[in-house]
Amino acid sequence: MRPKPFLDAARRDWQFDTFAWLLHNGGGFAKFLDTTLVLPVASHFPDSGMRGRAGVAALFHRVRDHAGMADWPCAVEPETKPGIAPASAADRVPVIRYPRERIEPRYLIASFSHSLARYLVDTFDDPAPGGDALREHAIDLAAVYMGFGIFLANAAVDSTEYHLNEGEFVHALALFCLLRRIDTATVDQHLNPHLRKYLRLAARDLAQHEVRLGRLRSIPAPLLDSGECTLPTIRNS
Secondary structure, eight states: OOOSSSSSSSHHHHHHHHHHHHHHHHTTTHHHTOOOOOSSSTOOTEEEOOOHHHHHHHHHHHHHHTTTTTTTTOEEEEEESSEEOOOSSSOOOOOEEEEOOOOOOOHHHHHHHHHHHHHHHTTSOOOOTGGGGGHHHHHHHHIIIIIIHHHHHHHHHOOSSSOHHHHHHHHHHOOOHHTTTOOOTEEEEEEEOHHHHHHHHHHHGGGGGGGHHHHHHHOOOOSSSSHHHHOOOOOOO
């Protein structure tokens, strides 16, 4: 008997389409193989013991490194709302903001990765699957694609910042793992306890779609190097 679908067909198909869009615009599957599945462990965040503004800055730089965006021009500053502050001029470096009153590492990692995902998606010429109506959802999924699915899934229940719900984040995390052939049993220990069953169910459902997974794995790199295509440039005044 086929397992019951974890998501309805429309939302599952949209996630497949959006992963394809991210792969096409992000350097192809070969580059995706270099993406780290980021874990809440000391080896991934050795600066987690730092406190204050210096600790936040160190955490941000770790997130940016894991995202493969170490060379992208941006800065991090405290603010009342998370996200990227719009630059007032074309030569300004984008500033990623975080709320002063909420600086727990698990929250900041999710928020920083989401802001960097927006920064990445803003460089794409192609519209997201579903158009403007689903653009914010696609940015959520892009953060999972960049390797931060565990943090987004854990943070979703406590945040209004995201458009995907925690089940959709877990499904996207399972899609990431199956594409990379990562055993989800090695991942669920890092999820909030009630999400572990979701991951098992999502992975079992997605395992029925090996043909579609194979199509995603076959997406090639663009003709030009992805870094050359997407790396923003800051004009000097």
